[in-house]
Amino acid sequence: MGHVTSLFARKMVAAAGDCVDAPALLARVGIDRNGPWDPKEMIPAPAYYDMLERIAAQVDVTELPLRAGASMRLDEYGALGLAFKAATTLGASYVRIERYARLWTSVVDYELRPDPAGTLFILRRAGARRLGLRLSNEATLASAISIARQVNRTHIAPLEVRFQHAAPKSITAHEDWFGCPVRFDADLDAIVFSAKTLALPNLLGDEGISRYLISHLDSELSQMAVDAPLVDKAKDAIAQALSEGTPKMATIASGLGLSARSFHRRLSEHGMSFKTLTDATRRDLAEGLLRDDQHSLAEIAFLTGFSEQSAFTRAFKRWVGHTPASYRKAHSVR
Known part of the structure; x- marks a missing residue:
């Protein structure tokens, strides 16, 4: 995504x-x-x-x-x-x-x-x-x-x-x-x-200003290349932790070998917050699970970090504009 x-x-x-x-x-x-x-x-x-x-x-x-x-x-x-x-x-x-x-x-x-x-x-x-x-x-x-x-x-x-x-x-x-x-x-x-x-x-x-700005933009692109694996690793860690509830940033950061402050800074440099990344991970995971009939809606709610199915339903409808049941009906792989 x-x-x-x-x-x-x-x-x-x-x-x-x-x-x-x-x-x-x-x-x-x-x-x-x-x-x-x-x-x-x-x-x-x-x-x-x-x-x-x-x-x-x-x-x-x-x-x-x-x-x-x-x-x-x-x-x-x-x-x-x-x-x-x-x-x-x-x-x-x-x-x-x-x-x-x-x-x-x-x-x-x-x-x-x-x-x-x-x-x-x-x-x-x-x-x-x-x-x-x-x-x-x-x-x-x-x-x-x-x-x-x-x-x-x-x-x-x-x-x-x-x-x-x-x-x-x-x-x-x-x-x-x-x-x-x-x-x-x-x-x-x-x-x-x-x-x-x-x-x-x-x-x-202006050629002089251009050279300075190009150097700055190249540096930003390089930083993105460095941080992209971090974002991927963070999403994997969040997905694994969701079955125990909404993970805390300090816990995920520690698992990645970072302090909470360093983790927050590097996500910010990548244009993200921990909440945004967690919500995106939840949504991706929920959409993937809903395409497969293996899990019930209650189980998917649990696996995506919700304590109640009703809370999951409200969040999913806010994300995609449809209930989990209607999304599954339209996208289920049979």
């Missing part, structure tokens, strides 16, 4: 406006609406998609991803935003997104690829083409244009935008925002840029 930055969730909820209960939606994915906006705070991608689908059940979401994408600001991306801004050309900016996007999401990869019409900026996101994922893809490509327009005097308009999923009832807002034809049911999720557009100089392009 991948993660995305909490910044995306905050932007989507803000774009939905007063028609939704913003504090409740954010709380469901573990975000305190009144807390600081920290792009390094990560949330599970499935929970993010669930949140978008809850919004879609309440309001018309045709223009939601466009509004959210338009609201993204480079300064909110931290060092990655500064590196995008400091690149000397727009094309060089997108090269940095291609390389360093893993600092903000573990579910999306980008690729710049030559195309007969120019260059494709391709978005790849694994998973079923559910509504939440589709909305997220639209917002992501909209934000890619928004940040490009923030670094250039020229109004950036691509040659074409492509989405793999079906079109909404109207695509007028999409074509107005992107300033070009938007094609749905395509073979890729991508933006097509002309060579002339990617060669445009950025307003604040």
Whole structure:
């Protein structure tokens, strides 16, 4: 299960406006609406998609991803935003997104690829083409244009935008925002840029600042590579401890040979809290057990650290929007 930055969730909820209960939606994915906006705070991608689908059940979401994408600001991306801004050309900016996007999401990869019409900026996101994922893809490509327009005097308009999923009832807002034809049911999720557009100089392009920022981002990527095994080991330890109830951070840290303070710091550097990691582990374990008829619901509740089946049912419904019984019926492997 991948993660995305909490910044995306905050932007989507803000774009939905007063028609939704913003504090409740954010709380469901573990975000305190009144807390600081920290792009390094990560949330599970499935929970993010669930949140978008809850919004879609309440309001018309045709223009939601466009509004959210338009609201993204480079300064909110931290060092990655500064590196995008400091690149000397727009094309060089997108090269940095291609390389360093893993600092903000573990579910999306980008690729710049030559195309007969120019260059494709391709978005790849694994998973079923559910509504939440589709909305997220639209917002992501909209934000890619928004940040490009923030670094250039020229109004950036691509040659074409492509989405793999079906079109909404109207695509007028999409074509107005992107300033070009938007094609749905395509073979890729991508933006097509002309060579002339990617060669445009950025307003604040600076080679010296770029070198410093690239060094910083490379260091962050290296740290992620070091900490990824730690996260995997921590999830395994949490899963093994859940049958005895909700594990304590100090206990898991000790088993990994770390102090509670060091464990907390390293998880924070990876964009996670112990609670977020525990909830993600519980959810992954519950979904896996529910796909197999070997265990009863009461046993699964016990194995995932709940003292009562009713508490497990409430938590699982909060995670995925369905009861454990209905999820099992839909996903059971027979």
